[in-house]
Amino acid sequence: MSKLVGSCIIGQSGGPTSVINASALGAIETALAADCITKVYGAANGIKGVLDDRLYVMDEEDPAELALLRNTPSSALGSCRYKLKDADVDDTDYKRILEIFKKYNVRYFFYNGGNDSMDTCNKISKYMQKSGYECRIMGIPKTIDNDLYGTDHCPGYGSAAKYIATSSMEIYHDARVYDTGMVTILEVMGRNAGWLTAAAYVATYHGQGPDLFYLPEVAFDMQSFLDRAKDIYSRNGKVIVAVSEGVKDKDGVLISNYASKDKAVDAFGHVQMGGLASYLADKVKNMLNVKTRGIEFSLLQRCAAHIASKTDVDEAYMAGKAAVENAINGVTDKMVGYERAVENGRYKCLVKLIDLCDVANTEKKVPLEWILPDGAGLTEKFIEYVTPLIEGEVKIPFENGVPRFARLKKHLAK
């Protein structure tokens, strides 16, 4: 295998997670230590930073400050949601990327993101090959949604799942302190895949969690939901519901769209709330005349680094490291993925490599056979799947009572 000498670019893309910076750190530290990598650049706001010639020089960062990236949430280099056109249709962006790669002698490109980012990697790689410019291109996965194809699970999911399971358990305690009725609706992220809402079931499995679970994989039936809520309420006086933002009815219409529609109709009557959680809470309130509360986990579920899963953080770092090591060893056009293994009866996560073209634009959903009917939750199989991913607690550094997150210099390359 020829030893390819040159600089590298690391970029972050798509919605942030609690551990995308841990992957960046794994890649940056490994690249900084590699003889054949002459300079390590971080792209400002993903591929846009390449197009705009805005590259941060990672070699100039204080190593101790860089190390704090392991527990710093969100995308420290900045992110983007930029989609490259097909090179056959318009190759302007590709020409520009090649120009920048040549300018900085970039021979390694690592891109950390979800489906679309793998598509970006794939397109750039094809163009570089066609242009005869030698460059190794690797994808590093990330998404709290856990919906990437070909990998057992995704960096970012374990931490979001741990946050959701823990918060659901805490809310279970809070939402039942009075001896009066109460219905609480928890709205969880997930447009098409219900992995995150399923995580709330972990709290229930351990005795202190929501009663009902609605995932986008199964058509949402309003009457059935109201019947189930009424039944549980009549027995317990308390109901907690976890619902994916992306639940749809049997015709594929988003239930959150009902909220907007009904609002216009009811507007001169009682006050309508926005958002799916509030909408469903309102429906239940009308039926049972009981106190209700809609809670959105919102951004918190993807940036709560203080309650990240240690397993997730460590694996995310490993994914970044593996991308660089493999590229140095001659691998290109692959996404790093996870393979679940068992060692001495314990969960172990191995690295596997997946063709970029296989990953792009394929969604992995919760298997239907893992979902119990009537919103009752998930099967034991799901608990077996998810438990090792949320295990382990991080000990993040605090200063003055608040987390000490990384503060990078971000010197731009000249």
Added chain:
Amino acid sequence: MSKLVGSCIIGQSGGPTSVINASALGAIETALAADCITKVYGAANGIKGVLDDRLYVMDEEDPAELALLRNTPSSALGSCRYKLKDADVDDTDYKRILEIFKKYNVRYFFYNGGNDSMDTCNKISKYMQKSGYECRIMGIPKTIDNDLYGTDHCPGYGSAAKYIATSSMEIYHDARVYDTGMVTILEVMGRNAGWLTAAAYVATYHGQGPDLFYLPEVAFDMQSFLDRAKDIYSRNGKVIVAVSEGVKDKDGVLISNYASKDKAVDAFGHVQMGGLASYLADKVKNMLNVKTRGIEFSLLQRCAAHIASKTDVDEAYMAGKAAVENAINGVTDKMVGYERAVENGRYKCLVKLIDLCDVANTEKKVPLEWILPDGAGLTEKFIEYVTPLIEGEVKIPFENGVPRFARLKKHLAK
């Protein structure tokens, strides 16, 4: 001092916090160890449990399970919002309480709550004295709102403040990853006092937090808010605002009430959101035509035991313990309070005793001289005040990736 022998009741009241169970544990463990206390009862749902003769026998709990109360959020015994009538007007409840006290030979009553709970303690104590029934009655404070009179701060505040400061810092990172505009509104609890919203300023003070802060202590001016947001947006492209749910205009009208009013008017136009955060986000969206997001910390801010302040937890335990110790030593009709001291240059919290009748129905707000003009935040004085209260991280037990909270048997006394 005569040694008073008999049983005791411990009750929890009002909205729960992350540490009210730590206070309960401090009281229960101290009472269980005391020779003169013959039996330790926990009232189911506060004073309602006394009226309904629903008392849990704490002596029958597994000590190891009880110990988990230290880090279990919410009110493990159940809470209530029951207000006793004046005994002069209607003494039915008081007669019943006396009856129950006699039935179980209750000579010590410990009540853990906010303003109203201290009022309850005070009324019961007066009635018992009038009836010639010897019983020592002590209040233990709790409220995330930090608005109790006569104490430097309140158990529960430090943990809620730590959650809010930490989450605001995490959201700061998340809400600025893209190079596109974004305005985020964080809605924080606090009807009349802005202590919790002020806590978000800790994140800002350390360089990674919201830009604007609106507390109920200062009249909210919509135009001034919009001007400030516009100005910051034009410079940074990002704005984060922390606002108390209880902000009011100069006429004392809740801004959250505007939301309902405007909704009816605008209803056939674009979709209105519910809640103060969404309402303000909508106002900004209309002005700047920028992506906005309203986030409510909701119940999470008062039950996130996993990110509790260790200082708060330890002090809450100490407050429960001090209540029992003082009662055994003959003290009655007092609420345990905190006094701030300095020892070897470091913050120290001492116990003080405050007359119940002084505490009831007096609210402590954020000093106006600590609040900067135009929503700019708080002064250094506030940072000095709050920092020791949020310092220290708890290490709560986890099992299978989620917290292991207390599971009490709750055997009812016969």
